[in-house]
Amino acid sequence: MEINWQLLMPYLVIIVTFILVLIYDMIDSLSKRGLAWLTILGSLVASIVSVNMLTAGLVSTTEFSGMLRIDQYSLFFNLIFFVSLILVSLISLSYLGRQDLRQGQYYLLMLLSTFGMMLMAGANDLVMVFLGLELMSLPLYVLAGYFRTNSYSSEAGMKYLLLGAFSSCFFLYGIALIYGGTGTTDLAKIASGQFSNNMLVIVGMFLLIVGFGFKVGLVPFHQWAPDVYDGSPTSVTAFIAAGPKAAGFSAFFRVFIESFGSLENDWILAITILAALTMTVGNLAAVAQRNIKRMLAYSSIAHAGYVLVALAAGSQNGVSSATFYLLVYCIMNVGAFGAIILTKTDDGDTFEIADYAGLGFQKPVLAIFLSVMMFSLAGFPPTAGFISKFYVFRSAVESGRIWLVVIAAINTAISAYYYLRVVVTLYMKERRVELKVLPYSGYLVVALILATAGVLLLGILPSQILNPVQEAIKNSVMVSVIK
Template sequence: MEINWLLLMPYLVIIVTFIVVLMCDMIDGLSKRGLAWLTILGSLVAFIVSVNMLTDGGLVPTTEFSGMLRIDQYSVFFNLIFFVSLILVSLISISYLGSQDPRQGQYYLLMLLSTFGMMLMAGANDLVMVFLGLELMSLPLYVLAGYFRTNSYSSEAGMKYLLLGAFSSCFFLYGIALIYGGTGTTELTKIASSQLTNNMLVVVGMFLLIVGFGFKVGLVPFHQWVPDVYDGAPTSVTAFISAGPKAAGFSAFFRVFIESFGSLEDEWILAITILAALTMTFGNLAAIAQRNIKRMLAYSSIAHAGYVLVALAAASQDGTSSAMLYLLVYCVMNVGAFGAIILTKTDDGDTFEIADYAGLGFQKPVLAIFMSVMMFSLAGFPPTAGFIGKFYVFRSAVESGRIWLVVIAAINTAISAYYYLRVVVTMYMKERRVELKVLPYSGYLVIALILATAGVLLIGILPSQIVIPVQEAIKNSVIVSVMK
């Protein structure tokens, strides 16, 4: 079957960008900062191509490479999320790494390789492709988490991420093996057409997949790696790990379970509902006790994974589209929050203690505004994108009859407001106890913060500009054909 290379353009652009950055990194005397701009340029081109694919109305869902990879509106939209995350994190990284680090080429190459893995996950039409994308995404992340080799916290983060990631991959691979044993195939649509009811191999394999996905997106009780990795990894890497990879994990999670296991819906929806309630509640309660802002955002990310599971529990077209919107919003506001954190230092170096932010609202009002907008959006206050994301997720669950789950989610949202507002209160209503050194505003980092803040506010004020395209994307996608 002839390959349609036009549909594969976003993938090809990222591959070409990877090769160009690799070649340029070998040239002595070339500015390492230029490698970041090559990464941003390639990501921007891929973003524009993907937007054109979504908006021109001519994209017909199709499969490539013998049915292993599916190109449809669903996968293209998730690619947009990955490109947005990569662009914002690359802008942040220019300031964070400076111009002296001789290994910057490796840094951007690893991010590009991980992004390509995310794209494979979003477009996977076969469990083998899901696993391939999962590992291609994860392996560079293990290296990035330990990027600062002389820093014991970074090295520890990389090692923990690697060991637990490899352990979870074993569960995922064993789940694939059991499903293949029970159905004779790993292709998603063929699994759905097999006899799944009372097939114990498939049921056990399905729950092993939940364990594998649960680790990658940070669900309770598979979340143990999240706080230590988020805290120990370089802050720009933490921003990257918290955004695109989480969206990629959920993109495959939704496609696999909605398309392949529709006849087992009663079994997995119950499990997902319980996991959603546990994840939201534990994440928010644990975040309250944190005094370190990176660890607070780590537990916060666990809670946000629970909110996305609420949409999966809805198992509907609206649930999937609301999750897509929520993941886009989450990526933007989380990267923005970590970008603001990068600008602050004390005499001892980087500061992540919330108490050290006392008085920041008066010392650096612009930085405090950026941080406040992100905190308000993460908490879900109007008129921010966080409110819009939660509103559509909760509405989809109510329409699917999961009212008690929405009640739990609403209570958790109220709980989360406490620790998000604590950061804002500290910045504006507490006196400084240590001298906080705010780094000189870097134009690149400021651009990233402005873009993130503008995105959060524009989506909150003009939600229809993004909600309608998301709904159209899922409506025209193959995944909708198996939804109720």
């Protein structure tokens, strides 16, 4: 088996970065801030390599006996993961020191999880999907419980571990049934068969939906998300809410659109129902929240529903719209968590929305950053949140799913209430408690500036990214099975 190592350069860069961070952490005399800079540098190099491969017109190819597909689709998702890792590393620089958390293991776990995400995006075999899924998830369970002396963090880590293991069982059993019905786990070979009357394949396919549903937080498999988001260190919550969700959907798209085209009528109906449920439950639950981290947790669930709207379209435009949406979602979500990471009351970190009253006058720059993220999450122009929702809804309309778009539009109106409530609190409410804002870290400010610039530029000039995304989808193997 001859391996083209040049095509594997993004993966190799992350592996080398992992090794360098491990060695650096063992040298006690070196500043621990260097761990973050090594992680950021490795992510930047991997991003540059991926962009070069994209612009060179990479032709879809497979490695490791067909287990891993290197194509423009996987490269673009890799860029989403790298952007998330860079932004989270920047906001973690001052946060880890303030919370007295070990930095070496932290960045190693994030790099390991990112490598798992990359395997998921490029998986060409159900076994590789599962391998990437577990490699992504196991470090996240540890990171969720990274506050070792905090009972809420320990509870978050344990809940995440137990429910994650539970969902993995569904996923693995689904793979076993599909293998029993088809004799293969290769996505291309599954796609070439006709299994519309094979109950093993159909049941296995629905078990995969359950497994993916847990990982990306779809209703009714979302129970872990609020407690994990609330109990985890805030920088970890930002990481969990961004890259892993995009990775889950990247594999979701490839597996179902590429492999189960002959069963499209069955799974699109299920996806459509899940999309409506996920949007509605997520937004209604978010309205009732008074804690901003829990509000963003339910908001994250609702956003997963919007992504499913694009998947339910079952079209090339649907996949490209969902991919663009996930990029925008990752940027604005990390930006939102980065903005709230600086606030404290006398009792410690505060995430009660009421405690942010008057922050717009106390710290106007921080309030502007947070407000921009809230407007984008709500889908107001000229932010990227608006234009990404527009493309998602348009792809569903083009596929004739008007009623699903109506439900999505109603849910968008509902979401505007709780996002705008945060903005109103910042500028129009009297302060209830003394809110301490920690001194601005230059690294955190850079992350917030990058996130804000990304949200605004992608909203004003979406074609600069959307056109390459559409080209990447066209040049992937999925183009042969979707409209």
